[in-house]
Amino acid sequence: ASSSIGRAAVSKTAGWGFDSLLACHLTRLSGCEEKWQDCLNCRTLIAGKRALSTNSETTSSNSLDWLKWLVVAALLGGGVYGNWYYQDESLLIRVAALLVGAVIAGFIAVQTERGRNVWTLMKEARSEIRRVVWPSNQETNQTTLVVLVLVLIFALILWGLDSLLSWFVSSIIG
Numbered sequence: 035a036s037s038s039i040g041r042a043a044v045s046k047t048a049g050w051g052f053d054s055l056l057a058c059h060l061t062r063l064s065g066c067e068e069k070w071q072d073c074l075n076c077r078t079l080i081a082g083k084r085a086l087s088t089n090s091e092t093t094s095s096n097s098l099d100w101l102k103w104l105v106v107a108a109l110l111g112g113g114v115y116g117n118w119y120y121q122d123e124s125l126l127i128r129v130a131a132l133l134v135g136a137v138i139a140g141f142i143a144v145q146t147e148r149g150r151n152v153w154t155l156m157k158e159a160r161s162e163i164r165r166v167v168w169p170s171n172q173e174t175n176q177t178t179l180v181v182l183v184l185v186l187i188f189a190l191i192l193w194g195l196d197s198l199l200s201w202f203v204s205s206i207i208g
Contacts, residue, residue: 099146109139 113135117128143149169177 096147099148102142102146106139106143109135109142113139 113132116135117132120128144153
């Protein structure tokens with residue numbers, strides 16, 4: 035992945051604390067935790083190795099996941115039924131009861147394997163959204179203006195072609 039003939043680094047960021055993009059070699063995975071902390075491939079392999087080692091610990095909790103999901107479904111169904119049954123009560127009380135039931139159901143759902151995976155996905159998605167560089171108002175307005183101008187131009191071109199073809203067909207047909 036890198037040259038060994040003694041050339042200087044090509045990247046302007048070399049030596050400035052940026053992560054290396056070189057691939058990890060599987061033969062060096064044994065000392066991976068200490069030596070290759072910054073390598074993305076190695077971090078992924080370490081996470082996979084740790085997941086395999088903790089897989090046996092979660093097997094016993096997975097056998098009760100169906101029961102937890104049953105409780106979650108019962109809570110949600112009971113909330114819907116209770117909201118219908120107590121429809122004459124105050125809306126504030128019904129909404130508060132539904133929110134409490136939803137929080138309890140969510141807490142129970144996160145205790146399952148699939149719930150933990152969804153929670154991890156949500157945390158990772160939130161961190162990715164923070165990394166997005168959103169366009170400024172000026173960039174958004176300029177891009178919108180370009181799109182509108184191009185739509186207008188193409189509409190005029192299509193109108194002209196349609197008019198030309200209809201004139202041509204009407205002159206042939208008579």
